[in-house]
Amino acid sequence: MLKKIVFLSMICIAVVSCAQKEARKPVSVRSGSFLKESVERNKALIAQEEAAIQKYMENDSTNTYVASKNGFWYFYNKKSPEEMYLPKKGDTLTYEISTSKFAGDVIYAKEEIGVQEYIVEKQQTIPGLRYALQLMKQGETVTFLFPSHIAYGYHGDNKKIGTNVPIQSTITLLTIKKENKNLETEN
Known part of the structure; x- marks a missing residue:
C-alpha cells in the first residue's frame, strides 16, 4: 500500500511539474512618454547650442569657419599645405x-594638460576630439x-x-x- 501511495505521489508531482506555465502580465505598463520627452529635450538643447554657436561665428569676423559632417565647426589657425597625409x-x-x-x-590650458597621445580608432575619447584629429595634418593648429x-x-x-557645456x-x-x-x- 505504501508503495502505491509513493508511486501515485510521484506521478502527481510529475504531471504537475510538466504542466505548461503561463507568462505573467507586467505589473505596470509604460507608455514611452518619458523617452519621447527626453528626445524632445535633447533636440531643443542641441538647437539652442547650435544657435549660440552660429551667433558666436557671426560675431567673429576674423576667422572663416568650416562645418564638419560630424556636427561641429572649425577654423585653421595654422595650415600645413605641404602635408598631404591625414x-x-x-x-x-x-x-x-x-x-x-x-x-x-x-577651462584647461595646454600647459596644464601637456602633450597627449591618441591611437586613431583604438582608444576612447570624446567624439568631437576623435573626429577633429582625423581632419588634421601634421603641424596644423585648428x-x-x-x-x-x-x-x-x-x-x-x-x-x-x-x-551640457559646449566647448572651444x-x-x-x-x-x-x-x-x-x-x-x-602609402608606398
Missing part, C-alpha cells in the same frame, strides 16, 4: 590641446567649436566641465606616427 586607423598622434568656453574663459553632445555631454568631465578647443597636431600597414599602403 591620420588613419592605428596611427599614433601626439597633440596639444587647450579648452575654453565660448566666452573665452579657459580651433574647433563642439556642441556639448559631441564634447562631454550631460555628464561633463567630473572636474571642470559641467553638464584649439588643437595642434604635433606628430603622426603611421601604423606599419598604413606605411605600406
